[in-house]
Amino acid sequence: MNQPLHSVVCIKQVPDSAQIRVHPVTNTIMRQGVPTIINPYDLFALEEALRLRDRFGGKVTVLCMGPMTAEDSLRKALTFGADRAVLLSDRYFAGSDTLATSYALSMALLQIAREFGAPDIIFTGKQTIDGDTAQVGPGIAKRLGYNQLTYISKIRDLDPDGGALVVERRAEGGTQVLQTKLPVLITMLEGSNEMRRGSIETALAAARAQVTIWNAAAVGIEDLTRCGLRGSPTIVKKVFAPGARSEKAAMIGAEATPEASAHAVIDAIFGRMPAIEAQLFETAAQAAY
Amino acid sequence: MAQQPQAGGGNSRAGTKKELPEHFKAYKHVWVAVEMEHGAVHSVSFELLGEGRKLADKRGVELAAVVMGESRAELDAAAAQCFEYSADLVYLAQDPALAHYRNETACQVLTHLVNTYKPEILLLGATNLGRDLAGSVATTLATGLTADCTELEIDEEGSLAATRPTFGGSLLCTIFTLNFRPQMATVRPRVMPMPARQEGRSGRIIEYSPAINEADIITKVLDFIADRDSDKASLPYADIVVAGGLGLRSAENFQLVKNLAEVLGAEYGGSRPLVQKGWITADRQIGQTGKTIRPKLYIAAGISGAIQHRVGVEGADLILAINTDPKAPIFEFAHLGIVADAVTLLPALTEAFANRLRINRLAS
Numbered sequence A: 001m002n003q004p005l006h007s008v009v010c011i012k013q014v015p016d017s018a019q020i021r022v023h024p025v026t027n028t029i030m031r032q033g034v035p036t037i038i039n040p041y042d043l044f045a046l047e048e049a050l051r052l053r054d055r056f057g058g059k060v061t062v063l064c065m066g067p068m069t070a071e072d073s074l075r076k077a078l079t080f081g082a083d084r085a086v087l088l089s090d091r092y093f094a095g096s097d098t099l100a101t102s103y104a105l106s107m108a109l110l111q112i113a114r115e116f117g118a119p120d121i122i123f124t125g126k127q128t129i130d131g132d133t134a135q136v137g138p139g140i141a142k143r144l145g146y147n148q149l150t151y152i153s154k155i156r157d158l159d160p161d162g163g164a165l166v167v168e169r170r171a172e173g174g175t176q177v178l179q180t181k182l183p184v185l186i187t188m189l190e191g192s193n194e195m196r197r198g199s200i201e202t203a204l205a206a207a208r209a210q211v212t213i214w215n216a217a218a219v220g221i222e223d224l225t226r227c228g229l230r231g232s233p234t235i236v237k238k239v240f241a242p243g244a245r246s247e248k249a250a251m252i253g254a255e256a257t258p259e260a261s262a263h264a265v266i267d268a269i270f271g272r273m274p275a276i277e278a279q280l281f282e283t284a285a286q287a288a289y
Numbered sequence B: 001m002a003q004q005p006q007a008g009g010g011n012s013r014a015g016t017k018k019e020l021p022e023h024f025k026a027y028k029h030v031w032v033a034v035e036m037e038h039g040a041v042h043s044v045s046f047e048l049l050g051e052g053r054k055l056a057d058k059r060g061v062e063l064a065a066v067v068m069g070e071s072r073a074e075l076d077a078a079a080a081q082c083f084e085y086s087a088d089l090v091y092l093a094q095d096p097a098l099a100h101y102r103n104e105t106a107c108q109v110l111t112h113l114v115n116t117y118k119p120e121i122l123l124l125g126a127t128n129l130g131r132d133l134a135g136s137v138a139t140t141l142a143t144g145l146t147a148d149c150t151e152l153e154i155d156e157e158g159s160l161a162a163t164r165p166t167f168g169g170s171l172l173c174t175i176f177t178l179n180f181r182p183q184m185a186t187v188r189p190r191v192m193p194m195p196a197r198q199e200g201r202s203g204r205i206i207e208y209s210p211a212i213n214e215a216d217i218i219t220k221v222l223d224f225i226a227d228r229d230s231d232k233a234s235l236p237y238a239d240i241v242v243a244g245g246l247g248l249r250s251a252e253n254f255q256l257v258k259n260l261a262e263v264l265g266a267e268y269g270g271s272r273p274l275v276q277k278g279w280i281t282a283d284r285q286i287g288q289t290g291k292t293i294r295p296k297l298y299i300a301a302g303i304s305g306a307i308q309h310r311v312g313v314e315g316a317d318l319i320l321a322i323n324t325d326p327k328a329p330i331f332e333f334a335h336l337g338i339v340a341d342a343v344t345l346l347p348a349l350t351e352a353f354a355n356r357l358r359i360n361r362l363a364s
Ligand SMILES: Cc1cc2nc3c(=O)[nH]c(=O)nc-3n(C[C@H](O)[C@H](O)[C@H](O)COP(=O)(O)OP(=O)(O)OC[C@H]3O[C@@H](n4cnc5c(N)ncnc54)[C@H](O)[C@@H]3O)c2cc1C
Pocket: A017, A129, A130, A132, B167, B168, B169, B244, B245, B246, B247, B248, B270, B271, B272, B273, B274, B285, B286, B287, B288, B289, B290, B291, B301, B302, B303, B304, B305, B306, B307, B308, B309, B312, B322, B323, B324, B325, B328, B340, B341, B342, B343
C-alpha cells in the first residue's frame, strides 16, 4: 500500500434508549421527541480509526445510512475529528433488515472507493442498541470480500505498507491473537478505548464541512427490489407485549418490621421450594466442618 | 493496495406472503451448527439440539448437527455427544485448517454443506463465534437471519416463527423468513433448557473433507490466551442468583446484594443501568445483552422487570421480586413478590438467612 491509510467508520443514528417510551395502550414505540445519538458502540470504532490516523496519517470517513436528520450524527463525528462524512439516504431504504442494510452500505462503500479511494479498514461497532443484531458488519465484509475481524479488543500491530495486521479478538473463553492482511472489516469491542473530546479546530471544521449526501441512484443501485422492505428476507409479522405468566406472583404481605418481613419471605421461599432449603442447609453444614 | 471490492449476494425479492420458490422446496431438515473450541462442545449447542428436536419432530424431519475441527478423536467424541442429545445425523468436517475457529474457513465449510444438503432451518449459538459465523453465512446464502431469539416455533404453514425482544423496553416481535432458505436463527446460551441426555443413543455420520489449502487462508491464529478462571463469572450456571437494580439508589447500597449473595453461596448480578453507572462490571449484567441465567432461585431487588431483563431470567425455577412499586412489571413474571424497600429488606434477609442456617447447623 503506497497511498495513505483510509478508514471508513459505519455509524448509525439511534434513539437514545434511556429515554424511549412505549405507548401504554397501543404498545407502539413513541419516537416523537426522543433524542437521537450515535450508536454508543460505534464510538469505539470511530476512536480506533482516529488513533490509527494519528499514528499513520491518512483519512477517516464516516458513513451513515438513515433519514436526512441523521446528518446530525455525522456532524457530531466530524467534531470528534473525522475528515469526511457521507449520508446514505433514500426512502427506498426504509424497512431494511440486516441483509438489505449491508447491501446498501456495501454499495455506498464501493462509491466511496471510487470517489475517495478504496478503504483499507472498514470499522463498525459491535452491534447497535436498537437493532442489536451484530449482523451488519459481517454482512458488509462478506459482500465486499474483506477479511472479517469481529469483537476486536486491540490492534496490536499494523504495517500500512505491507498491509500486515495483528489484532486481539474476544473469543469464547479467551483472546485469539490473529494475523491477517488489509483490507479488513473490524467490529470493535466496547470498552476497548475511550472517545476523545473534539478540539476547537475540529468543531470549527465540522461546522464548515459539507456532508456528502447520496441516494440509491448515486451509489449505483439499479435494482431497488434489493433495498428496504422488498430486499429484506425477514419479515416482522407480529409485535406484542409479553403476557403475564398465567399464575401471577404470590404477594407476601409486608410485616411491621423488616425482620418480620424477612422471615415471611424465607418461609415463602422454603414453602415453595423445599429443595432450596435442603441445599442451603447442606452447603452451610459443609462449610461448618 | 488491495483489489477493488465487489458487491455480491443474490438477487432477492422478499414478500410478506409465503411464495416459496421452487428451488427452495427441496430444503428439508433442521440443523444445528455445533460450536467447538479447544476440543469441547459449547453447551449452547446441546441446548439448540434440544430445541431443534422439537422443531424437527413438528415438521416430521430429521435433526442434524454440523461439527468441524482438526482432530478426528475430538470430532468423533463431539458427534457421539450430539447423538446423545438427539441428533439423527452428524455432518463431520475434518481438516487441519479447522483446528481453530476462523471466519473464512468455517464460513466456507458451512456454506458448502448447506448448499449440498439443503436444510430448511439452521440454528447457531448467539456467542461471539456463532454471531461471527451466522452473519457471514446468511449473507453468502442471501437468506434471513434472526438474532438472539428467545422462542422458536413452527407456525400452521410450517414456517419458523422466531421471537425476540424488540427495541423499546417492553415488546417482543415474531420474525419469519418465508421465501428464502434456510431459515436461520441464533439463540443465546442458557435461553433454552439443557435437554436430557440419552446415553448410548447413536446415529449416522456423513463425512466431508474440505481439503482447505492453508496457503489460501489469509488470517492466521498466532495465539490463544485463555481467560483466567477468576475472569469467568459463573452467573449463567449458578443455582442461586441475587441481583439489584436502580431501585437500590446508590453504588454503596449494592453491597447489600453482595452480602446476601455471600450468605447464600450465590452469584450476584444486576440490571444494565448498573453497568452503565459503573456499579458492577459488564460480565455481571443479566438480561438480553448480558447473561442469561437459569438458577433454582433468583432474587431481584429494585429491578423493574423490563423485557430485556425478563428474557434473561425467565428460565429461573423461582423468582422473588422485591420492589416498592406494586405495579412494577416484574410482578407479572415473578413467582413470589413483596412490596418493600430493598434497602432495608436486604440486610434483614441476609441476617435472617444467616441465623436460620446457623441454628440448623447447631441443631444437626
Ligand atoms: C437494546 C436494549 C438492551 C437491553 N439489555 C438489557 C439487559 O441485558 N439487561 C437489563 O437489565 N436491561 C437491559 N436493557 C435496559 C432495560 O430496558 C431497562 O431499562 C433496565 O432493565 C431497567 O433497569 P432497572 O430495573 O434496574 O431500573 P428501573 O427500570 O429504573 O427500575 C427500578 C425499579 O426499582 C424500584 N424501586 C425504587 N426504589 C426502590 C426501593 N427502595 N426498593 C425496592 N425497589 C425500588 C422501582 O419501583 C423500579 O421498578 C436493555 C435495553 C435496550 C434498549
